[in-house]
Amino acid sequence: MVDVLGLGLGLTLVLIVVALHYSEGTEWRTPDDISQEVLERRAETVAETDFPEPMNRSIGGGGGAVAVGGGAEGELEGEDDEDAGFDPAAISDDEVEYFDVEYVNEGETIEVANNETLLEAGEDEGWDLPYACRQGQCLSCGGKVQNGDATEYVRHSNNETLGEDEVEKGYVLTCTAYPTDDLALETNETP
Numbered sequence: 001m002v003d004v005l006g007l008g009l010g011l012t013l014v015l016i017v018v019a020l021h022y023s024e025g026t027e028w029r030t031p032d033d034i035s036q037e038v039l040e041r042r043a044e045t046v047a048e049t050d051f052p053e054p055m056n057r058s059i060g061g062g063g064g065a066v067a068v069g070g071g072a073e074g075e076l077e078g079e080d081d082e083d084a085g086f087d088p089a090a091i092s093d094d095e096v097e098y099f100d101v102e103y104v105n106e107g108e109t110i111e112v113a114n115n116e117t118l119l120e121a122g123e124d125e126g127w128d129l130p131y132a133c134r135q136g137q138c139l140s141c142g143g144k145v146q147n148g149d150a151t152e153y154v155r156h157s158n159n160e161t162l163g164e165d166e167v168e169k170g171y172v173l174t175c176t177a178y179p180t181d182d183l184a185l186e187t188n189e190t191p
């Protein structure tokens with residue numbers, strides 16, 4: 001009697017296991033790249049900015065990243081405003097003006113046109129002035145306007161080196177600085 005009961009129970013268990021084995025479960029497929037999917041979903045929740053990828057949509061940065069980006073953008077715009085779009089080659093003949101520039105260290109005052117750099121004008125006098133890139137990308141040609149804020153006396157066609165505060169203190173890149181007023185210049189001066 002006990003054997004028959006045990007046999008029945010055993011048989012039932014075997015049937016259950018076999019049934020489970022052949023039954024269809026719910027299918028779970030792992031995406032090829034979960035991390036990518038998560039990144040894309042997070043990216044959708046972050047506002048667009050004008051910054052190039054990947055900075056404009058920092059994952060995990062959220063509002064903070066956007067706020068920081070916004071501030072930086074403002075600064076860049078501020079920096080660019082001063083000389084943005086200044087192209088000395090576009091100055092026509094009847095727009096050329098001359099200004100008295102005193103080269104303090106050289107002990108002379110010469111006339112410099114507003115389409116001529118402070119460096120070129122000095123070199124034309126035969127002075128051995130310092131320079132390297134001649135494109136506003138280093139500091140070798142640095143000089144200082146003695147009158148004060150250089151933005152009131154020169155325009156830079158390119159300035160990738162001096163900060164706004166340094167220019168306001170009078171520093172200029174003579175290789176890309178064009179006079180807009182009479183001024184006194186100390187050559188070979190850097191911040």
Ligand code: FES
Nearest residue numbers: 132134138141175
């Ligand atoms: S020579 Fe490099 S910035 Fe003028």
